[in-house]
Amino acid sequence: MKVRLLIHGPGKGKYNMAVDEAVHNAYQRGHTGPTLRFYRWKPACLSVGRFQDVRKQVNLENLRQLGIDLVRRQTGGRAVLHDDELTYSLVISERLLPGSILETYKAISQALVNALRNLGVPAQLSELEKGVTARDPRFKGAACFSAASWYEIEAHGKKIIGSAQFRKGGVILQHGSIPLSIDYAKLVKCLKSSSQAHAGRLESMLSNKAAGVCQLAPRPVGIDELQEELIQSFEITFGWKLEKGSLSPEEIAETVKLCQSKYGDDTWTMKRAGAGVNYED
Numbered sequence: 001m002k003v004r005l006l007i008h009g010p011g012k013g014k015y016n017m018a019v020d021e022a023v024h025n026a027y028q029r030g031h032t033g034p035t036l037r038f039y040r041w042k043p044a045c046l047s048v049g050r051f052q053d054v055r056k057q058v059n060l061e062n063l064r065q066l067g068i069d070l071v072r073r074q075t076g077g078r079a080v081l082h083d084d085e086l087t088y089s090l091v092i093s094e095r096l097l098p099g100s101i102l103e104t105y106k107a108i109s110q111a112l113v114n115a116l117r118n119l120g121v122p123a124q125l126s127e128l129e130k131g132v133t134a135r136d137p138r139f140k141g142a143a144c145f146s147a148a149s150w151y152e153i154e155a156h157g158k159k160i161i162g163s164a165q166f167r168k169g170g171v172i173l174q175h176g177s178i179p180l181s182i183d184y185a186k187l188v189k190c191l192k193s194s195s196q197a198h199a200g201r202l203e204s205m206l207s208n209k210a211a212g213v214c215q216l217a218p219r220p221v222g223i224d225e226l227q228e229e230l231i232q233s234f235e236i237t238f239g240w241k242l243e244k245g246s247l248s249p250e251e252i253a254e255t256v257k258l259c260q261s262k263y264g265d266d267t268w269t270m271k272r273a274g275a276g277v278n279y280e281d
Helices: 013-028 060-066 101-118 184-190 196-209 223-238 249-263 266-270
Strands: 002-011 035-041 045-048 069-072 080-082 085-093 153-155 158-168 171-179 241-244 277-279
Touching: 002 013, 002 223, 013 035, 013 045, 013 069, 013 085, 013 158, 013 171, 013 249, 035 223, 060 069, 060 184, 069 266, 080 184, 085 223, 101 153, 101 158, 101 171, 101 223, 158 196, 184 196, 223 241, 249 266
Parallel strands: 002 035, 002 241, 045 069
Antiparallel strands: 035 085, 045 080, 085 171, 153 158, 158 171, 158 277
């Protein structure tokens, strides 16, 4: 199966989220096919999940002082600081990647695991004990990397990739953060805490539970090398033929519109959103 491959350089948070949605919408309309995309962020950006309460969980003043952007994702889950990282997104029909949300999440995660193992990172899929759901206390933290959920990716007991999935109109959008390194102190400053002591405990907890690729790999790994391994892994894992492409004029126009009317608008960013089927990371 042919899958379009989009490789984008660093972009603002509102642009990155707008492109993901524009591609998803174009696919729903039958104007494009399956798409695997890789992109980066500049400046650093905190993305919050569709249902998070920004005012209760995000330290907006610290974001301003640190020069970190803020954007709300279309997908669920918790806050992610996109800084020294590579992000992937996959848009594909439910017919071409059949199964439940968890089953497709697991399949995509396996491709990510295979790529990390090729880089010497002993990655594996996490599996929680039977009956555990996202309502479990361990998932109440504001930060995505504070705990691993079903079929998330871990190495040496630390979460290494955080992903989330959204479905609408029979089309899947899954995207995820693959940090090369995590600045725990910087992430904690982005979130509200009740005291300096509480912030210190959160930073310590995150350093014990999460890490970036370069913090776990046996040798330095560059972002381009990571990207190439991921491309090869998706091709081998799914039997796809990835072909480099570009956004269509329709997708570009919709991206610009979404940047202005949605992702760059405080109404969307500050207000918790509603409908959609999500798998929270």
